[in-house]
Amino acid sequence: MDILKKVPVREQDAKIRATNFEEVCLGYNMEEAMEESLRCINCKNAKCIEGCPVAINIPKFIEQVKNADIEAAYQTISESSALPAVCGRVCPQESQCEGRCIRGIKGEPVSIGKLERFVADWAMDKEIKPVGATIKLNKKVAVIGAGPAGLTCAGDLAKLGYDVTIFEALHEPGGVLVYGIPEFRLPKENVVKKEINNVLSLGVKIETNVIVGKSVTIDELFDEEGYSAVFIGSGAGLPKFMGIPGENFNGVFSANEYLTRSNLMKAYNDNSSTPIMKSKKVAVVGGGNVAMDAARTALRLGAEVHVVYRRSEEELPARIEEVHHAKQEGIIFDLLTNPTEIFADENGWVSGIRCIRMELGTPDASGRRSPVEIKGSEFTIEVDTVIMSLGTSPNPLISKTTLGLLTDRHKCIIAEEESGKTSKDGVYAGGDAVTGAATVILAMGAGKAGAKGIHEYLSQNKQSK
Amino acid sequence: MLCLYSLLADGSKMYKIIRAEELAQNIYLMEVEARRVAKSCLPGQFVIVRMDEDGERIPLTICDYDRTAGTITIVYQAVGAGTHKMAMLREGDEFHDFVGPLGCPSELCTEDLEELKKKKIIFVAGGVGTAPVYPQVKWLHEQGIHADVIVGSKTKDLLILEKEMEAVAGNLYITTDDGSYGRSGLVTQVLKDLVENNGIKYDVCIAIGPMIMMKFVCRLTQELKIHTIVSLNPIMVDGTGMCGACRVTVGGKVKFACVDGPEFDGHLVNFDEAMKRQQMYKTTEGKAFLEAKEGDTHSGGCGVCGGDK
Numbered sequence: 001m002d003i004l005k006k007v008p009v010r011e012q013d014a015k016i017r018a019t020n021f022e023e024v025c026l027g028y029n030m031e032e033a034m035e036e037s038l039r040c041i042n043c044k045n046a047k048c049i050e051g052c053p054v055a056i057n058i059p060k061f062i063e064q065v066k067n068a069d070i071e072a073a074y075q076t077i078s079e080s081s082a083l084p085a086v087c088g089r090v091c092p093q094e095s096q097c098e099g100r101c102i103r104g105i106k107g108e109p110v111s112i113g114k115l116e117r118f119v120a121d122w123a124m125d126k127e128i129k130p131v132g133a134t135i136k137l138n139k140k141v142a143v144i145g146a147g148p149a150g151l152t153c154a155g156d157l158a159k160l161g162y163d164v165t166i167f168e169a170l171h172e173p174g175g176v177l178v179y180g181i182p183e184f185r186l187p188k189e190n191v192v193k194k195e196i197n198n199v200l201s202l203g204v205k206i207e208t209n210v211i212v213g214k215s216v217t218i219d220e221l222f223d224e225e226g227y228s229a230v231f232i233g234s235g236a237g238l239p240k241f242m243g244i245p246g247e248n249f250n251g252v253f254s255a256n257e258y259l260t261r262s263n264l265m266k267a268y269n270d271n272s273s274t275p276i277m278k279s280k281k282v283a284v285v286g287g288g289n290v291a292m293d294a295a296r297t298a299l300r301l302g303a304e305v306h307v308v309y310r311r312s313e314e315e316l317p318a319r320i321e322e323v324h325h326a327k328q329e330g331i332i333f334d335l336l337t338n339p340t341e342i343f344a345d346e347n348g349w350v351s352g353i354r355c356i357r358m359e360l361g362t363p364d365a366s367g368r369r370s371p372v373e374i375k376g377s378e379f380t381i382e383v384d385t386v387i388m389s390l391g392t393s394p395n396p397l398i399s400k401t402t403l404g405l406l407t408d409r410h411k412c413i414i415a416e417e418e419s420g421k422t423s424k425d426g427v428y429a430g431g432d433a434v435t436g437a438a439t440v441i442l443a444m445g446a447g448k449a450g451a452k453g454i455h456e457y458l459s460q461n462k463q464s465k
Numbered sequence: 466m467l468c469l470y471s472l473l474a475d476g477s478k479m480y481k482i483i484r485a486e487e488l489a490q491n492i493y494l495m496e497v498e499a500r501r502v503a504k505s506c507l508p509g510q511f512v513i514v515r516m517d518e519d520g521e522r523i524p525l526t527i528c529d530y531d532r533t534a535g536t537i538t539i540v541y542q543a544v545g546a547g548t549h550k551m552a553m554l555r556e557g558d559e560f561h562d563f564v565g566p567l568g569c570p571s572e573l574c575t576e577d578l579e580e581l582k583k584k585k586i587i588f589v590a591g592g593v594g595t596a597p598v599y600p601q602v603k604w605l606h607e608q609g610i611h612a613d614v615i616v617g618s619k620t621k622d623l624l625i626l627e628k629e630m631e632a633v634a635g636n637l638y639i640t641t642d643d644g645s646y647g648r649s650g651l652v653t654q655v656l657k658d659l660v661e662n663n664g665i666k667y668d669v670c671i672a673i674g675p676m677i678m679m680k681f682v683c684r685l686t687q688e689l690k691i692h693t694i695v696s697l698n699p700i701m702v703d704g705t706g707m708c709g710a711c712r713v714t715v716g717g718k719v720k721f722a723c724v725d726g727p728e729f730d731g732h733l734v735n736f737d738e739a740m741k742r743q744q745m746y747k748t749t750e751g752k753a754f755l756e757a758k759e760g761d762t763h764s765g766g767c768g769v770c771g772g773d774k
Contacts, residue, residue, distance in 0.1 A: 169705055171515055171522070171562040179707075209564035211705060215501040237707040241719065248712060248719065248738055250745050257708035265521070265702065273521055273546055275746035348741040395706055397724070 004107025007036040009114050014328035018299055021183045021268045024325055025089070028111075030068075033118040037065040039103060040110045047100035048112060053445030054152070056080040058097055058112055065115060074123035077116060078130040082155035083148065083195045083444065085124060086177060088117025089186050091441045092319045124194050130155075132202045137161040139458055142227040144212045144398065147175020148440045149233030149431025151199050152447030153420075153454075157231075158202040160455055165227075167210040172264065175235055176440065179264040180256070182293050184300070185322075188263075213397035218405075218427060229426045229454045232413060233447060234398055236432035240390040242285070246342030247388070251277060251350030255286070255294040255389035262297050279303040279385035283353045285339055286389030287311070289439075292322040294387045295331050305331050306381060310338040310358050310371045336360070336371065340378065342386055352382045392437045402427070412436055419453030420446060428453050480514075480560035483536055488625040491543045492593055493552050494528070500535035502527075502565040508600040509571030509696065509728055512537060513704045515562035516554060521547045524701055526597035526673075526727070527566065537565070540596035540625065567704040568727045571601050572694060573671070578608060584668040586612035587659070587691075588634075589652050589682050591674020592619065595626050597696055598673050603633045611635030613665075615655045617674070621646035652678060653685050660689050667691050672731060676743060680736035687732050695731035697722045700745055713739050 001007070010026040011017075017024050028036065040062040048058040056077055064073035077084045093099070093113035101109030139162055143154045146168040154164045172178050177192045186192060200206065210216060212234070221227045239254035241247050258276070261267045267276035280303055284295040287309035295305045307326070309316060312335050316323055327333070334355070341354040357377035360369040399407045406414045406423040413422055413429040420428035430446025432438055484496035502512055511526045529538035543552040554560075573581060586605065590598040595616050605612050614634040618624040619642045631637050639647030640655050648655055652674075659665045670693040672682040679695040686693040701711040704723045711722040716733035720726065 169564070170703065171564070179703075209562050210501060211564065211567070214566055215505060215564070237703075237705065239707070239709045241709070241712075248714060248742065250741060254709040257702060257710045260702050260708055266519070272519065277745075348738070397705065 001035065003039060004103075006039075006108045006111040006114075007032050009111070014325075014330075017184065018329040021300055023187050024184050027121060028114050028118040030070075030118075030122075033065055033115055034068065036111050036115060037062045040066075041102065043102055047102065048097040048110075051096040051098075051100035052080075053096065053441045054080045054448055056097075056116070061119060062110070062112070062115060065119065070119055070122045071126070071128055073119045074128055075131060077119060078198075080448075081444065082130070082152045082199050083177075083440075084116050085120035085191045085195050086148070086186060087441055087444070088113050088115075088120055089191070090181060090439075092439060094320055096441065120195075121191075124191075129201045130198055131159075133159050133161040135161045137163075137458075139163060139229075140165070140225075140227045141229045141231065141454060141458075142167060142221045142225075143231045143233060144218075145169070145175060145233040145235055145431075145433070146173030146196070146206055146208075147233060147235050147431065147443065148177065149235070149433075149443035149447040149450070150175070150231065151196065152444040153231045153233060153430070153451045154204045154447075155199045155202055156448055156451035157454060158199075158204045160451070162455075162458075164203070165205045165207060167212050167216075168206055168208045169211045169234075170264065171208050173206050173208065179260045180290065180293065182259065182263055182297050183268060184296065185293065211397065213401040218398070218402045218424075222426065228458055229428065231420065231447070231450045231454060232398060232422070232427065232429035232433055233431045233443065233450070234395060234433045235443075236392045236394045236437045238393045238395055239388065240392060241388055242339065242390060244339060244341055246344060246350075249342055249344040249350050250348050251279075251344075251384055252342060252386045252388065253277070255284070255290045255387050256392065258294050258387050259290070259297060262301070268297065268301070276301065277385050279383075281381075281383045282306065282385040282387060283308050283334075283339070283381055283383045284387045284389055285309075286391070287316040287318060288389065288391065289318045289322055290391075291387075291389035292318045292326050292331075294389050296326055296329060298385070298387065299329055299331060303385070306334050306383070307331055308334045308337050308339060308353070308355060308381075310336065311368065312336055312360060315368050334381070338371065338373070339386075343380070350384055350386055352380045353386055354378060354380050392432075394433045394436065398433075410436055416453070417446075418449055419456065420450030421453050421457075426457065428457075480563040482554055482556055482558050482560070483534075485554060485556045485558075487552075488540065489623045491552075492540065492623065492625055493543065494538060494540045494625075495554070496529075496531075496536050496538045497560060497563060498535055499537045499563045499565070502537050502563065503530050503532055503535045506530050506537065506566035507570035507574045508604045509574065509597075510566035510568050511704070511727060512539065512563060512565030513567060514539070514551075514560050514564075516547070516551045517561050520550070520561060522562075522702060522704070523547055523551070524567070524698065524704055524723075526696065526698070527600060528596040529600055529603070537563075540593060542593045564704070568723060569725070571604075571671075571728055573601060573669075574604060581605075581608070582610055585666060586610070586669045586671070587656065587667040588612055588614040589617070589656060589670060589672040589674070589678075590614065591617045591652060591672075591678040592623065593625070594674030594678075594696075595630065598671070599626055599630060599633075601671065602630065606633035613659075613667075614638070615640065615652050615659075617642070617652035617655075617678070618646070619643065651681075653681050656682065657685060657689075660691075669694070670731075671695075676736060676740045679731060679734075680740075683731040683734070683736070693731035694728050695734060696728045697726055697734070697739060699739060699742060713742075
């Protein structure tokens with residue numbers, strides 16, 4: 001074996017997987033995992049832990065894999081993460097743990113993500129549960145949103161002994177894990193549901209179909225339902241559109257709608273009653289993970305797919321693995337290209353998308369080189385479907401109905417990073433609701449911080465609460 | 466396993482059907498236990514229901530609510546596969562999911578009551594749109610305001626909630642397309658008649674019914690210079706602003722009917738676009754439904770799907 005390289009991970013063949021919704025990456029087996037674990041040199045001052053938003057003790061769990069004690073490795077991970085099988089699949093490891101790995105200086109970093117996934121899958125298969133609370137504190141905490149932030153916060157609080165109920169607006173818990181990320185990247189029955197059940201096994205309750213701000217307000221949760229603290233992890237659900245002409249024609253969708261139909265409402269499955277556009281040629285506008293998910297979903301549903309992105313490949317915000325997989329599967333990347341208008345036929349159905357070529361100018365505030373239009377370079381791509389994947393912003397339903405909860409100009413809830421503390425007493429927040437659209441793992445990090453903040457708050461206020 | 470998530474602390478399920486009636490052919494009324502919704506809803510808002518674990522999410526405007534009993538009344542017409550299946554539910558059965566209240570309450574409920582009392586209000590209800598009109602008229606009645614109501618129906622047999630409406634409306638005018646009951650003709654003719662021939666001056670009109678009816682009511686009230694509110698029921702998935710399927714152009718601006726509406730100033734709504742958007746899945750859905758209903762025999766008789774080809 002080449003010690004400078006990762007043990008390769010098995011994947012479904014690109015040609016075959018482009019036609020199905022089965023998981024693309026097949027993960028390590030015991031042998032492969034143990035071989036990869038040997039590459040970890042167990043640094044004393046482990047940089048990987050610093051790179052992990054939930055600070056998993058990575059060298060420790062890898063050491064336990066080396067010793068073939070996978071159950072111990074699982075308990076090490078679950079001390080810090082409520083959703084390891086999810087994170088092993090969707091975390092941007094290259095910019096986090098693996099990005100800091102010493103091995104990466106000369107050669108490839110240790111495949112921490114794939115090892116995490118292996119450990120979590122092994123434990124799930126053996127039905128090993130995380131260790132719950134030994135004491136019960138007689139205090140109720142409400143968590144709003146059963147996505148990554150909410151589930152993590154709820155799990156941590158339950159481990160501390162709190163009586164936790166999660167309120168979820170949709171009919172199924174999981175947030176973006178169930179409505180957004182597709183089956184071929186994150187299997188729902190075998191991964192997401194099982195990890196949510198692990199959180200429930202800690203004593204967490206979930207009430208679905210409750211829209212906080214509509215069905216019940218935060219003040220009512222405090223005053224009428226006896227909650228002592230609230231964590232808001234309601235995410236960033238509102239899709240953005242470009243504001244170009246033709247965006248309301250039939251066949252223009254937000255990535256949120258397209259993915260929700262396919263994932264949550266199961267339109268990817270032929271037996272489902274959920275309708276989804278049967279497209280021949282699709283333009284997906286945007287270059288993030290959600291854009292890749294939408295593009296690869298459309299491809300699997302039988303379409304030729306173009307990703308239209310205004311910057312160059314280097315600036316694509318998606319995980320490297322997703323871009324790589326998308327290319328392998330045959331997604332066409334129209335880079336340095338920006339839509340200007342959508343055309344429709346006489347019945348109002350999309351017939352094409354007008355684009356203009358771009359070139360990169362000077363770096364903008366985000367440090368990325370900002371794209372500039374090349375005059376006179378307009379051209380049209382004939383498509384029957386356009387999927388807008390331009391990011392999302394927080395839903396104002398909660399902030400609009402909660403007196404004393406401050407938001408910034410992007411409608412993001414203002415909260416302290418280390419504790420999740422908001423402007424309203426007893427109310428904490430984290431995840432996309434605070435930062436705007438980001439990643440699963442950053443939301444989980446914020447969920448952890450929120451749990452810590454709430455625990456401190458409720459410990460200090462023993463008498464009064 | 467999933468239904469565990471919607472259990473109450475005491476183990477009881479939440480969305481039991483207390484009453485199920487067929488009001489007219491293919492039009493059904495159901496009173497459903499949904500405590501959180503019943504506690505917080507107001508006229509003009511809607512719910513989303515799912516009848517089973519694999520069911521579609523169906524948005525329905527709230528027709529009535531009982532805060533003490535903790536129930537919501539919905540009225541719907543069985544049109545697609547989902548609503549036909551739903552029509553088979555009986556008293557004692559349960560909905561798998563029932564979420565709300567969604568959308569903004571009717572403008573009337575949030576207006577200053579004294580101002581409201583000075584206004585002469587007319588409701589125009591078409592077909593199953595009579596159901597969402599009812600709670601608004603009832604709410605006004607409870608505030609001591611008597612609004613006039615025009616109810617239009619294709620034929621006598623499809624008329625719903627006549628008695629209920631009569632009990633809360635000021636003047637109730639019923640018209641049928643075929644003249645089989647009440648007046649004969651379209652709701653617009655009745656409204657025009659009331660204003661032009663009877664000299665009634667209305668300040669506000671609330672029109673709820675098929676999109677095409679609302680469009681023509683708005684065209685008329687624009688001429689008559691009556692401020693008009695319509696309630697839109699576009700395609701939607703989540704109902705909380707997440708999918709954007711329900712976007713509608715109002716006064717040149719894109720709005721999401723689920724969170725910004727469902728009620729809008731009718732004179733500003735782009736109805737032609739909204740009607741086109743409603744057709745989005747007509748072909749796919751119709752085909753799937755007829756396939757299920759007629760099996761292999763379907764040969765395109767529905768006129769929309771092109772048969773089995």
